[in-house]
Amino acid sequence: MTQSTPYPIIDGAERKLASLGTMDLINPATEEVLATVPRCGAEEASEAARLSVEGFAQWSAMSPFDRSKIMRRTAELMRDEADEAAAEMTRQSGKPLVQARGEWLASADLLDWYAEEGRRAYGRLIPTRASDMRWTVQRRPVGPVAAFTPWNFPAWTVMQKVAPALAAGCSVVLKCAEETPGSGVRIGRALLAAGLPPRVLSVIWGDPAAISATLCAAPEIHKVTLTGSTRVGRLLASAAGQHLKKVTMELGGHNPVIIARDADLNSVVPLAAEFKFRNAGQVCVSPTRFLVEQPLYKDFVAGVTEAASKLRVGDGMNGDTQMGPLTTAGQLSKIEALAADAVQRGAKIETGGSRIGNRGYFFQPTVLSGMTPEMDAMNEEPFGPLMLVMPVEDIDAALAEANRLPYGLASYAFTNSLSTERKISEGINAGMLGLNHYVMAMPETPFGGVGDSGMGSEGGIEGMDAYLRPFLVSAKIA
Known part of the structure; x- marks a missing residue:
């Protein structure tokens, strides 16, 4: 099985150099260095946020049918590389190979499901109070998204955010866990190979504090979503709240x-x-x-x-x-x-x-x-x-x-x-x-908690609702 070095992806290209130098990926089973990879910071986060605006304009203008075809093609590409992806995930996270393979294939299934759900983001027609009025509600994508994912499920947690966001028509700046970036990079590569426009998805990692502060403050980013600890959730939700950004927080539990x-x-x-x-x-x-x-x-x-x-x-x-x-x-x-x-x-x-x-x-x-x-x-x-x-x-x-x-x-x-x-x-x-x-x-099912375990849901129709906003058209008929 081949082991490729993961590199950040910005503007459809892999970056072998980053503003904060390099960092080592460690195999938790042996404590050996797996690879030395670029370490991103505010510079890369700002660039990815800027590019996400153009990516959003292009992706949201595509029909849900065409977006779905790219997503389903990606899922098939992911299944084709399941063995290599599982081995890389195991080396970086430590989990048994059979669990890593199962996670990777489940992530492809999740992408498939949202590829179809995105074609059913229905609006509605509301009965009016006057015969010369027409009220319609459309569901539009919220805009570019900053997504933060952890190391324990480096493919599934990425897909819980990327799949519904793409299905809704959003662009994504994905900040992977520094310990396990390989899965996020593989997903990015597969999406690009399937035809995703280059500026729709960026994949970065490096200095968590610098990247999160930059993305939460970036005017280009309209939504922040995190899977992580309650402590980090409070920090990111607070930072996003200062700029009135929508948030989904999937946090800790006991x-x-x-x-x-x-x-x-x-x-x-x-x-x-x-x-x-x-x-x-x-x-x-x-x-x-x-x-x-x-x-x-x-x-x-x-x-x-x-x-x-x-x-x-x-x-x-x-x-x-x-x-x-x-x-x-x-x-x-x-x-x-x-x-x-x-x-x-x-x-x-x-x-x-x-x-x-x-x-x-x-x-x-x-x-x-x-x-x-x-x-x-x-x-x-x-x-x-x-x-x-x-x-x-x-x-x-x-x-x-x-x-x-x-x-x-x-x-x-x-x-x-x-x-x-x-x-x-x-x-x-x-x-x-x-x-x-x-x-x-x-x-198919919503996933989320209450209290210190977060806010909002991932999975199911609720998971895609988090990346859509209602848009009312109140028309007076001539």
Whole structure:
């Protein structure tokens, strides 16, 4: 499999030099330098913003049908390079190869879905109050967009923004994560090869503070969208708000899982282990706080402990790896500190709890039992392979703990009781609820949270609505 060096894309061309010099891409499994790439700053961000105006004029003038053809052609090109793209994603992010390939193909599916949805951005005719009037509402693209994406899902999170924005007729300045720019560059290359006009999409990375400040202030940019931490979301939303720009913020979560006393542990336990440790727990909708009713608590802890202890941890490029390393050294240090704090405050490590080796950012799949609300890990999003298990007396107590934090992204519940299901669905404070499963992000469904987990939705028709604005034509008929 070939490994190409990613370069920023501006005006349809790859830039091998940038204003802030260079930076290294690190393989989190080996800590080796994968490539030395350009480091962009305010200069590139300003240029990309300026060019996006011309790109918007050209792209928004094209028919939705013609835009759709380019997007669908891109999806096919992406599928053709799935093996190479997955290998590059694994080397940069650490996730197992099978997960990287699945993400890349799902991203192509997402582009396909929005290619068709863009052809159905219908307006409406409103009955008037007078016979000589006609009221029509059109849905027009908001304009050039600045999109900021993270390192944990470097293809999917890019496509959650690029696909609906392009479908709506917007141009995009994409700022990829510095750790994992390869996927964004590949998507940009595929779009250009499929016929996207060169100034419709720019792909940059480098100095996050300089780039974000420039794009949020740039008069050419009409909308800002971020997938990232709550802390960064506050900064970007505030900066965009000063210039009255539209925003979509998909931010952090600390997702509760309520396991009722009537749940079937034979299905609950393997699902918990599979989804908790997917991508080493570096998933914004990862199940994190497992709130288990007392009658099932001991058996649940025993079951997930056994399952977690059997997971194969290693380099994601190895075919039998089930969990790779954390993506950054900072995440590794954070997980170590959260686990240590929990133990100091009385939690028990059932399995794991330590770094693996001294090369690469590996941490053991960890189950912590006896968790209590004052522990740091129960308040700060771990974003790592920590399964936090807390016993609760009943569903009311579980809901109280689930709703205790200001986060409200994903939530989960496992029960075979319709009345319990209804109580949880009516009582939970979150943007999404998974009942008896953990699958959330699909092209057809909205994805987003409340409170400190952000504002607005991605995915589904709501995802494209975020890039459209209503335009009223109130006409007096002669």
